[in-house]
Amino acid sequence: MNIQKSFSDAASEERGSLYLVATPIGNLEDMTFRAIRTLKEVQLIAAEDTRQTRKLLTHFDIGTRIVSYHEHNKRASGPELIRLLLEGQSIALVSDAGLPAISDPGADLVKDAIENNIAVIPVPGANAALSALIISGLPTERFLFAGFPPREKKSITKWLLEMQGQRGTLLFYESPHRIIKTLAVLQECLGDRQIACVRELTKRHEEAVRGNVTECMEWFAEHPPLGEFCIVVEGADGIGASDQPHNEIWWSELDLAAHVAHYEEQHDRKEAIKRVALDRGLPKRDVYNEVNR
Numbered sequence: 001m002n003i004q005k006s007f008s009d010a011a012s013e014e015r016g017s018l019y020l021v022a023t024p025i026g027n028l029e030d031m032t033f034r035a036i037r038t039l040k041e042v043q044l045i046a047a048e049d050t051r052q053t054r055k056l057l058t059h060f061d062i063g064t065r066i067v068s069y070h071e072h073n074k075r076a077s078g079p080e081l082i083r084l085l086l087e088g089q090s091i092a093l094v095s096d097a098g099l100p101a102i103s104d105p106g107a108d109l110v111k112d113a114i115e116n117n118i119a120v121i122p123v124p125g126a127n128a129a130l131s132a133l134i135i136s137g138l139p140t141e142r143f144l145f146a147g148f149p150p151r152e153k154k155s156i157t158k159w160l161l162e163m164q165g166q167r168g169t170l171l172f173y174e175s176p177h178r179i180i181k182t183l184a185v186l187q188e189c190l191g192d193r194q195i196a197c198v199r200e201l202t203k204r205h206e207e208a209v210r211g212n213v214t215e216c217m218e219w220f221a222e223h224p225p226l227g228e229f230c231i232v233v234e235g236a237d238g239i240g241a242s243d244q245p246h247n248e249i250w251w252s253e254l255d256l257a258a259h260v261a262h263y264e265e266q267h268d269r270k271e272a273i274k275r276v277a278l279d280r281g282l283p284k285r286d287v288y289n290e291v292n293r
Contacts, residue, residue, distance in 0.1 A: 014086075014088060015085060015086055015088060015116075015117070015118050015119070016043070016084070016085045016086075016087070016088050016089045016090035016091060016118070017085075017090045017091075017118065017119040017120070017121050018085060018090075018091055018093060018109070018110070018113045018118055018119065018120045018121070019038050019042060019090065019091070019092040019093065019121050019122075019123055020092075020093050020099070020100050020101055020106065020110070020120065020121070020122050020123060021035050021038055021039060021092045021093065021094050021100065021123040021125075022035060022098060022099045022100070022123060022124055022125025022126055022127070023035070023053075023056060023094050023095065023096075023097060023098065023125065023126075024056070024097065024125075024126055024202070025097045025098045025126045025127070025128050025131070025201055025202055026097070026200060026201055026202035026203035026206070027202040027203065028056075028059060030125060030126040030202055031056075031060065031125070032123070032124075032125050034123055035123050035125055036060050036062065038092055038123050039057065039060070039062045039064055039092050039094075040062050040063075040064060041090070042064060042089075042090045042091055042092045043064070043065070043084075043089040043090055043091065044064065044065055044066075044067060044081075044084065044089060044090075044091045044092070045057070045064050045065070045066045045067070045091070045092045045093075045094060046066075046067055046068075046069035046077070046081055046091055046092070046093045046094070046109070047066055047067070047068065047069065047094050047095075048069065048070045048094070048095045048096050048100075048104060048105075048106075049070070049096050050066050050067070050068050052096050053066060053094055053096075054066065064092075067081075069081065069093065069105070069106075069109065070104075070105060071104070071105045074105040074108055074109070078105075078108060078109055078112060079112075081109060082109075082112050082113065082116055082118070085113060085116070085118045086116060086118070092123075093106050093109060093110075097126075097128070098125075098126055098127050098128050099124070099125065099126075099127050102127070102129075102145075103147045103148060103173065126202065128173070128201050128228075128230050129145050129171045129173070129230055131198075131201050131202070131230075132171065132196065132198035132201065132208075132230035132232050133169065133171055133232055135196070135198065135208055136169070136196035136198065136208070136210070136232035137196065137210060138169045138194060138195075138196060138232055138233075138234055138235075138238075139168070139169050139234075139235065139237070139238065140169065141168075142167060142168030142169065142235070142237075143168045143169040143170070143171055143235075144163065144166050144168050144169070144170055144171065144235075145171045145172070146159075146163065146170060146171065146172040147172060147173065148172065148173050148174070149172055149174060149182055151178070153185065156182065156185050157185060157188075157189055157278070158278070160185060160186060160189035160190055161189050161278065163190075164189065164190055164236065165236050166235055166236055167235050167236050167237040168235045168237070169232060169233065169234065169235045170231075170232070170233040170234075170235060171230060171231070171232055171233075172230070172231055172233075173228065173229065173230055173231075174228075174229045174230075174231055175228060175229070176199075176224075176225040176226050176227055176228070176229065177225075179197065179220065179225050179229050179231070180217065180220050180221075180225065182231070183195075183197075183213055183216060183217050183220070183231075184217065186213055186231075186233065187213040187214065187217070190233065191213075192212045192213050192214050193212065193213060193233055193234040193238075194210075194211070194212055194233075194234040194238065195210070195211070195212070195213055195216055195231060195232060195233050195234065196208050196209065196210045196231075196232040197209040197210075197216055197220075197225075197229055197230075197231055197232075198229065198230045198231075198232065199225070199226070199227040199228065199229045199230075200226075200227040200228070201230070203227075205226070205227065251279060256276065256287060256290045256291050257290075257291050259276045259279070259280075260272045260273055260276050260287070260291050263275045263276065273287050273288050273291065
């Protein structure tokens with residue numbers, strides 16, 4: 001068991017502290033007074049992108065030394081940062097935007113720090129996912145943040161189907177060049193749910209496109225998507241079974257042949273068999289053998 005006291009008592013004289021400092025997600029005024037003070041007082045800043053962070057430090061006249069810590073060098077730089085913390089240096093961890101350790105390698109550094117009994121202290125601030133959620137108009141009392149979707153069609157289909165019964169609102173990030181394809185798979189897997197596609201939060205061109213999936217796809221067909229997106233999706237609590245094309249409820253009364261026939265209305269037989277196997281958790285070969293006897 002690892003119990004960490006409040007930050008005023010946590011760090012021993014021999015160890016430094018690891019500060020997780022939120023940075024702006026667009027508007028520089030997102031920066032808090034505490035974040036600025038912390039970045040000035042620590043001995044070192046570990047940044048996901050040093051070029052991006054230097055711009056921020058220059059703006060706020062912060063002269064603290066900065067080093068690189070990101071997905072591709074974390075195995076080498078992580079142990080070195082832990083060594084410095086154990087020697088008594090305090091370090092601030094920042095990401096390109098928003099809270100560090102959310103969908104970035106900072107989570108690994110936090111884990112290592114805790115294992116070494118180093119105090120980990122949050123310095124809260126802006127967060128894109130929660131900001132998108134509160135302006136989406138969708139329920140906020142329960143939600144699931146799922147990060148970035150997989151890129152391959154097969155992988156994202158599996159990823160979405162695993163969340164089809166999630167009762168709370170779903171949150172995930174997507175890039176502008178992939179959002180249209182992602183929405184198409186979303187509609188196919190979860191149905192025509194209510195969503196909000198929120199982009200450029202706190203920036204000049206901040207925008208929220210709200211409606212069902214079909215309406216949002218139609219909007220982007222006429223207005224090419226620009227900027228990084230957070231997609232907020234209605235949870236299973238808010239929709240009926242008839243709106244969930246892959247939900248077990250709709251196919252539970254069908255035999256395998258009828259289930260395959262349903263998908264063959266829109267796909268070839270091979271794809272239909274694959275989807276039935278995915279729905280039912282069966283090997284594709286078993287479904288194939290059963291419907292081709």
